[in-house]
Amino acid sequence: MTKTGFVILEDGHILEGKSFGAEKKAFGEVVFNTSMSGYQEVLSDPSYCGQIVTMTYPLMGNYGVNRDDFESLDPAIHGLIVKEQAQQPSNWRSEGSLSELLASRGIPGLYDVDTRQLTKIIRKHGAMKGMMATGIERKDIPQYLEQIRSTSLTTDQVAQVSTKNAFHCPGTKDRIVLIDYGCKAGILRELTDRHCDVRVVPYDTHAEDILKLRPDGVLLSNGPGNPKHVPQAVETVRALVGQVPLFGICLGHQLFALACGADTHKLTFGHRGANHPVKDLQTNKIMMTSQNHGYAVARDSLKQTPLEVTQLAVNDGTVEGLKHKEAPAFSVQYHPEASPGPFDSQAHFDQFLAMIEEHQNRKTSHYTPNFQVSKGEKDYATIS
Incomplete structure (x- = not known):
């Protein structure tokens, strides 16, 4: 029997729905995502911790779920709210329903919620603390509202989702160290598809060890x-700038900005969806991008830094791209690997590898080596 559930927001708004997935209470920051599809990638994105x-x-869940579309094996999302959930999905790749996936991972869901009203509340008042609760009566809501208001949001999300141990994805070309702040599988896929030799390390790995x-x-x-909740990561990035070519994505973009002396600020309701237009200031071209972030780089704070703005959001003018004026380093606020979303910006991975090649050519142009190394070959014997 389907149980009635409630979405309770800290400002006192209450919306009613029906339970699916795991039947449990959930507390967290209530946000919205405008993607029309890609719900499996969204709920398994570590950035939603x-x-x-x-x-x-x-409508969500209409094409089911499958083992290939996970962005992480252990979803960190606290809860999912939809208007309608398809109980009988239809797709040749489907291996189960959205409800079954949520239940198997201990994630609660609510459907039959007025998601349009909820989104309008968030757009007007901003992302806020809230709770999903099933099996309670309306008369009990005031005590939960007090609990919501007195509970702080977690600040150790990066530590929760980062890999605990370094691991290696062998490749035959450039050796890339991927610092995992909550990395999506799509980023690793783009690097390995380009035959990079990837070393994934935890978020708190020191620069000297990298x-x-x-x-x-x-x-x-x-x-x-x-x-700003991961100051040790900022220090690591600061120590790496100028030492080795850098490419930052999303949180990595913000950490790169902080490391170079800029500032960040919280957005009212964030950018979350697969249809965000971004303008490249060098080419004047518009890209459609996939985004998921609640913080942005403060443009005014860039004036006294060695950073240059390369891209801006069309909708609200926020900073979407940066590059260092002297060091080989750049970053983007959105997700060039998409997952879900458009592929307009995938070329940034090629840009990163081209920057590495240019950096290597500059280093070797000042001397003539007394040995030859064939293209793609690496001296792995010296790597720990």
Whole structure:
């Protein structure tokens, strides 16, 4: 029997729905995502750690779920809110329903919620603390509301979702150290598809330990939460700038900005969806991008830094791309690997590898080596 559930927001708004997935209470920051599809990638994106996500598109679960579309094996999302959930999905790739997936991972869901009203509340008042609760009566809601208001949101999301142990994805070309702040599988896929030799390390790995791996480049991954909550990551990035080519994505973009002396701020309701237009200031071209972040780089704070703005959001003018004026380093606020979303910006991975090659050519142009190394070959014997 389907149980009635409630979405309770800290400002006192209450919306009613019906339970699916795991039947349990959930607390977190209530946000919304405008993607029309890709719900499996959304709920398995580590950047949603600590959040309850509302999908604005009415129907979710219609094509089921499968083992290939996970962005992480252990979803960190706290809850999912939809208008309608398909109980009988239809797709040749489907291996189960959305409800079955949520139940198997202990994630609560609510459907038959007025998601349009909920989204309008968040747009007007901003993302806020909230709770999903089933099996309670309306008369009990005031005590839960008090609990919501007195409970703080978690600040250790990066530590929760980052890998605990370094691991290696062998490849034959450039050696990339990927710092995992909550990395999506799509980023690793884009690197391995380009035959990169990837070393994934935890978020708190020190710069000197990263440099001991002799990377050709370092990629700063996406991740959840406020970039100022991981000051050790900022120090690591600061120590790496100028030492090795860098590419930052999403949270990595914000950490890169902080490391170079800029500032970040919280957005009212964030950018979450697969249809965000971004303008490249060098080409004047518009890209459609996939985004998921609640914080942004403060544009005014860039004036006294060695950073240059390369891209801006069309909708609200926020900073979407940066590059260092002297060091080989750049970053983007959105997800060039998409998952879900458009592929307009996938070329940034090629840009990163081209930057690495240019950096290597500059280093070797000042001397003539007394040995030859064939293209793609690496001296792995010296790597720990």
